[in-house]
Amino acid sequence: MTKKQHRTPGARHPERAALELLNTGVPGLNEILDGGLPTYSFNLLAGDPGAGKTTLAMQVLFANATATRPGLYITLLGETSLKMLRYQQQYGFFDLPRVGVDVHFLNLTAEALTGDLEEVLKRIVAEVERLKPGVVVVDSFRSLVRAQTGNAHPELELERFIQRLSQHLTTWEVTSFMIGEYRENELQSPIFTVADGIFWLTQATDRNSVVRKMQVVKMRGAALMPGLHTMRISGDGVQVFPRTPERPGDERKRGTKRLSTGIAGLDEMMHGGIPSGDSLILAGQTGTGKTTFAMQFACAGLRIGESVVIAIFEEHPETYLSRAKSLGVDLDEAIRHGKLRILYMRPLDLSVDETLDEIRKTVDEIGAIRVVIDSISGFEMALAPTFRADFRESLYRLIGALTGLGVTIFSTVEVPEGKEGLQLTGYQVSFLTDDILSQRYVEIEGELRKALVIVKMRGSNHSREFRMYDMTATGVLLRESLREYDGITSGSPKRELRLPRPTYPGLVGAEVLVLESVIRAGGLSAEQVAEITGLPKSGDGGVDAIIRRLEQLNFVTREGDRFSAEVRPRGF
Amino acid sequence: MALSDAAVTVPTNAAAIAVARRHWNSVAGSASTDEEVAAAADRLCLELHKGLSRWIGVEGYRTLQDRALQEIIAEHPALGKLSFGGNDETANLLAVRESGRKEVADGMVALVALVVELLGRIIGIEMALRLVEHWGDRARAES
Numbered sequence: 001m002t003k004k005q006h007r008t009p010g011a012r013h014p015e016r017a018a019l020e021l022l023n024t025g026v027p028g029l030n031e032i033l034d035g036g037l038p039t040y041s042f043n044l045l046a047g048d049p050g051a052g053k054t055t056l057a058m059q060v061l062f063a064n065a066t067a068t069r070p071g072l073y074i075t076l077l078g079e080t081s082l083k084m085l086r087y088q089q090q091y092g093f094f095d096l097p098r099v100g101v102d103v104h105f106l107n108l109t110a111e112a113l114t115g116d117l118e119e120v121l122k123r124i125v126a127e128v129e130r131l132k133p134g135v136v137v138v139d140s141f142r143s144l145v146r147a148q149t150g151n152a153h154p155e156l157e158l159e160r161f162i163q164r165l166s167q168h169l170t171t172w173e174v175t176s177f178m179i180g181e182y183r184e185n186e187l188q189s190p191i192f193t194v195a196d197g198i199f200w201l202t203q204a205t206d207r208n209s210v211v212r213k214m215q216v217v218k219m220r221g222a223a224l225m226p227g228l229h230t231m232r233i234s235g236d237g238v239q240v241f242p243r244t245p246e247r248p249g250d251e252r253k254r255g256t257k258r259l260s261t262g263i264a265g266l267d268e269m270m271h272g273g274i275p276s277g278d279s280l281i282l283a284g285q286t287g288t289g290k291t292t293f294a295m296q297f298a299c300a301g302l303r304i305g306e307s308v309v310i311a312i313f314e315e316h317p318e319t320y321l322s323r324a325k326s327l328g329v330d331l332d333e334a335i336r337h338g339k340l341r342i343l344y345m346r347p348l349d350l351s352v353d354e355t356l357d358e359i360r361k362t363v364d365e366i367g368a369i370r371v372v373i374d375s376i377s378g379f380e381m382a383l384a385p386t387f388r389a390d391f392r393e394s395l396y397r398l399i400g401a402l403t404g405l406g407v408t409i410f411s412t413v414e415v416p417e418g419k420e421g422l423q424l425t426g427y428q429v430s431f432l433t434d435d436i437l438s439q440r441y442v443e444i445e446g447e448l449r450k451a452l453v454i455v456k457m458r459g460s461n462h463s464r465e466f467r468m469y470d471m472t473a474t475g476v477l478l479r480e481s482l483r484e485y486d487g488i489t490s491g492s493p494k495r496e497l498r499l500p501r502p503t504y505p506g507l508v509g510a511e512v513l514v515l516e517s518v519i520r521a522g523g524l525s526a527e528q529v530a531e532i533t534g535l536p537k538s539g540d541g542g543v544d545a546i547i548r549r550l551e552q553l554n555f556v557t558r559e560g561d562r563f564s565a566e567v568r569p570r571g572f
Numbered sequence: 573m574a575l576s577d578a579a580v581t582v583p584t585n586a587a588a589i590a591v592a593r594r595h596w597n598s599v600a601g602s603a604s605t606d607e608e609v610a611a612a613a614d615r616l617c618l619e620l621h622k623g624l625s626r627w628i629g630v631e632g633y634r635t636l637q638d639r640a641l642q643e644i645i646a647e648h649p650a651l652g653k654l655s656f657g658g659n660d661e662t663a664n665l666l667a668v669r670e671s672g673r674k675e676v677a678d679g680m681v682a683l684v685a686l687v688v689e690l691l692g693r694i695i696g697i698e699m700a701l702r703l704v705e706h707w708g709d710r711a712r713a714e715s
Contacts, residue, residue: 075629082628085695096698100706107629 019221022135022175025063025093026056028240028357032214032229034222037197039175041220042166044192046182047201052212052233054084055091056201057137057177059237062093062103064175069134070102074124076112077143078179081105084139092236104131112144117161120144125168135175138165142180155189162191196220201231209384211351214240230351241353243397258534259370259408262300263293265478269454269463271513272534274435278458279399279409281376284439288450289471290412291315293437294372295324296475297410302334306369309362309407311343311355313378327475338366350382352394356401363405371402373411399432434458442482443492444468451482461517461532506553510535514546515555515565523564582647583685585697591704592684595619596677609673610665613680617656620684623707628691640686648679 021036030036037043037060045053058073065071075081085105088094099105106127111120128136144158162178169176182189192198198217203210212231216224227243258273267273274280274297284290298308312320320342324331334340341362345355359371373379379398380391387394402409411433436455441448450469454462466482485493504512510533517532518524526544530537537543547563550556556563583589599619600612625633637656645652650671655663668676684704692700 080629080632082632082691082694085628085699089696089699096702099699099702105627107625107627107632109632110625110630 022060022064024060026059026238026240028229028242029214029238031242032216032225032240033219034224037175038219038221040170040173041175041196042169042194043175043177043197043199044182044195045177045179045199045201047199048183048203049181051201051203052231052238053179053201054079054139055088055233056199056238057139057179058088059091059093060177061135061137062095062098064135065098065102066134067102070104070131071135071137072104072106072127072131072133073137073139074106074108074127075139076108076120076141078140078181080109081107090235104133115144117144117157121161121164121168124165128168128172128174132172133174135177136169137177137179139179140181141178142182159190159194162194166194192218202228204386206385209386211384211386230353232354241351241357243353256531259297260300261293262296262298262303263476263478265467266476269465269467269478270435270457271461271463271532274408274410275457275460276408277403277406278434279403279432280411280435280437281433282410282412282437282439283415284412284452285416285441286414288439288441289469289476290414290439291320291323291374292327292471292476293439294374294410294412295320295327298340298370298372299324299327299331301370302331302339305339307339307366308334308370308372309341309343309359309366309368310372310374311345311359311379312374313345313382314375317342317344326473341366341368345379345382350379351384351387352398355379356398359402360405363402363407368407371407371409373409375412375414377414396432435460440489441491442466442468442488444482444485451488453488460534461520504555507550507555510541511546511549514543515550518550518556518563519565523559523562525561526563529563582644583682583689585685585689585692587697587701588685588688588692589681591688591701592681595684595704596681600677603673606665606668606673609676610668613654613664613668613676616680616684617654619707620687621656624687624691624703626707627703636687636690637683640683640690643690644679644682644686648675648682650675651679651683654679 020039021030021033022039024030024033024037045057047053061071061073075084089096095103106123108120108123111123124136124138141158141162144161165178166176178195180191195218197219200215200217201212202214203212212233213228214231215228218224225242229243230241232239232241257276258267258270259276260267260273261270282290282293294310298310301308310320315323321331331340331342335342343358343362345358362368363371376395379395380388383391383394399409399411435457437452438455439450439452442451443449450471451466452469453466454464456462466485466488468479468482470477470479482488482493484495487493504515507515513533514529514535517529521528521532524532526537526547529535529547530543533543535541535543535546539545547556551558551563556565583592596612596616599615600609603609603612620637621633624636628636641651641656650667653663653667653670654676655667664676671679688700688704689697691703692698695703
């Protein structure tokens with residue numbers, strides 16, 4: 001149940017009171033509050049009807065009520081307590097055996113209807129003195145204003161009531177919630193000055209989607225997470241998805257390892273595969289095989305025992321799984337062994353934070369190394385319109401947060417058809433990703449073929465060739481290069497006669513790669529060569545051995561611990 | 573899920589009847605005279621009002637009690653002569669003398685049981701039993 005943390009005043013003032021924090025019992029909310037709810041805080045829970053105020057307060061109450069410091073839920077005006085009891089017990093947090101033991105309900109509707117706030121206050125105080133609760137909820141107090149028909153200044157009376165109530169509750173060491181239907185433009189009310197914390201809940205409908213959000217406008221003594229945080233109410237109660245989740249030590253983790261794409265030839269084009277911790281986008285028109293590429297990336301990881309998370313937004317998981325079978329990998333088995341999780345997310349009122357939360361939780365649970373997002377276009381459609389409006393920002397937050405986990409991300413995105421030129425992501429988010437692969441259709445000798453090119457790989461050398469590829473029954477098959485063609489990005493390339501590429505007599509494969517890296521850079525150390533090419537530094541076939549051979553053949557000369565190229569072929 | 577029948581002329585839930593009988597026995601004890609039975613009816617009315625109003629409000633309890641009385645009066649006409657304000661011993665004594673001690677006792681048990689059942693239809697029988705049991709224990713602890 002209750003698990004208290006402390007916010008310490010620091011070494012400078014050890015004699016000052018440490019602020020105890022209560023576990024709210026609402027997933028995601030403790031993070032927003034910088035650890036939890038300060039004990040003895042007097043909090044206002046405001047917002048539109050139906051926004052989730054009662055449920056949130058009830059959830060906090062159940063999370064913190066104990067036999068020695070019970071919870072007390074007081075109903076004034078608003079939802080009748082009968083209805084409240086009927087509906088709230090549908091939630092998972094509502095533990096029926098605890099009602100009457102450490103969770104108590106008190107109805108003061110009759111007193112509230114008289115408009116006599118003094119009497120209401122007296123009853124509440126009497127109950128607090130008798131029960132000595134740790135948490136009190138008063139639901140709701142705003143309507144007390146309307147009940148004071150004989151009073152010339154009902155708002156002033158209410159303000160006094162709140163002041164005195166706050167005083168009493170703090171004296172009795174109670175953490176409390178006052179629920180009120182206030183609108184955002186009423187934040188200037190003096191009542192809000194009294195409160196230590198203000199929680200603002202909203203519920204907005206946009207076309208067919210309903211999005212609930214929470215903002216913690218104020219919390220004394222806490223470094224709040226700012227902004228509007230998405231909320232969802234399910235059978236378990238309220239869950240909040242912090243807007244900019246940060247965890248200690250969440251920095252970009254890029255390793256030196258390379259991950260295989262699972263496609264023969266593509267790893268070589270990338271000079272070893274995808275750098276670990278990178279975010280890669282595969283952009284292509286419809287039907288170019290993006291999902292198959294992504295699947296092969298996932299399967300490559302599963303084959304060597306890595307755990308993988310696949311987030312899909314378009315295809316149903318069963319369709320996805322049967323497609324994978326044709327690639328020779330039984331994803332069902334990987335799922336059974338806990339190495340693979342497929343997240344199917346299509347509620348059409350999704351928020352970025354929910355998506356991120358789901359993926360992060362799953363990555364943590366199975367220790368995933370690879371994450372596939374298929375596709376970014378589908379993700380956009382699944383979002384609630386309010387988040388779709390600024391999709392770039394949404395994507396920025398999603399990819400930024402995921403790369404902080406140290407996983408390698410493979411995302412697919414559909415680019416518009418019918419445009420010439422090299423279409424990248426279509427979302428102007430190229431800057432977010434480390435690596436971009438672009439697929440397109442080309443017309444070659446009267447046939448519609450598929451081609452791909454590596455557009456960029458941050459901090460790494462890569463092939464710049466266009467390569468044709470086919471989709472076969474067992475996956476992607478890279479074909480010949482389109483080196484002899486010009487105008488590939490137009491969709492109708494033309495074959496040109498050209499001078500053959502320079503060759504390096506006596507050199508093969510990795511030796512050419514090392515030499516060209518040195519030439520391009522104008523001089524490198526062995527360590528730099530290893531990093532750029534992805535080749536091991538020592539051992540058979542390592543950079544040290546290759547450079548020794550290149551030196552012997554006079555292709556490179558040594559200058560201290562750096563090497564420069566001796567030969568510069570024509571056209572290079 | 574079909575809606576339950578609106579009319580309930582007698583309580584049928586065994587747990588509700590048992591808890592109602594328990595409450596009656598705790599206030600009536602071994603009451604054997606008209607005065608003792610009247611006083612017990614009085615006390616039970618007061619405890620029922622005080623205990624349940626706390627949870628569901630004065631108005632909430634009152635409407636529940638009114639409905640229960642309306643449903644059950646045909647089976648237990650003795651209830652029609654009782655005062656449920658919890659402060660009219662004279663009226664209740666008269667009712668006992670006119671209707672009989674057993675009839676009043678049976679009527680009170682049936683009324684409390686029906687209140688629990690009706691409450692259970694709204695908030696679930698488990699919750700209703702819990703509230704009524706807790707109310708009763710607390711009332712006795714306070715008195």
